[in-house]
Amino acid sequence: MLKAMQAYLISVQGPNRSGMVAEVTGLLYRQGVNLLDSSMSTLRGEFVMMLVVQLPEELAAESFENLLDGLRSEGLSLNLRELSPSEAGQRSAESMPNYSLSVLGQDQTGMLYRFSELIASYGANLTDVHTQLLDGSHSPPLYAMILELHLPAHKQAQQAELLKVAISKLAAELDLDADLHPLESLEI
Secondary structure, eight states: OOOOOOEEEEEEEEEOOTTHHHHHHHHHHHTTOEEEEEEEEEETTEEEEEEEEEOOTTSOHHHHHHHHHHHHTTTOEEEEEEOOHHHHSSOOGGGSOOEEEEEEEEOOTTHHHHHHHHHHHTTOEEEEEEEEEOOTTSSSOEEEEEEEEEOOHHHHHHHHHHHHHHHHHHHHHHTOEEEEEEOOOOOO
C-alpha cells in the first residue's frame, strides 16, 4: 500500500514585485511539491499567497522548511503548517460558494462586520471575501465588497429569500447598494 503524501498550508507575504509567483512555485516544482489549491492577491503594495501543497514521499518536512528559508532571505515572510488528514482532504460542500453578495457605497466603519454577521445568522458560510477602498475622488470614498458564500442545500429554499430581504434592509439602513444572487456551479 502506498503511503499518503503529507499536505501543508504555506502562507507567503511580501512587497509586491515581478516574479514572486514564479519564484515560489518554481521552488515547489523543482522539489516535486504538488500545488493543490491556492489563493493569491495584492493588498495595497503587499502580495499575499496561501498555498495548499503536498510533499512527495522522499521530501522530509524539515528539509522542505529549510528550502523555504531561501525565500525568507528574499524578503518574504513565510509560515508553514502541517494539515491534518481531514484538513488536507477534498473540499467540503461548505467551502464551495453557491451565492455571491456585492456591496457598494460610501466607506463606513463596520461594513464587512455587519454583512458577515448577518450572513452567519442565516447559517451561511463565507468562502471568499474581496474588499477594496476605491478611488479617493469621493468624500467619503467608495468601498466595494464581493462576498462569496455557501448556503447549505437544506436551507437554500427557505433561507435564500429571507437572507436577500435582510440584506436589502441592512443595505438601506447603511445607504448602500447590495445584491445577493445565486452562483452557477462550475464543474471541471
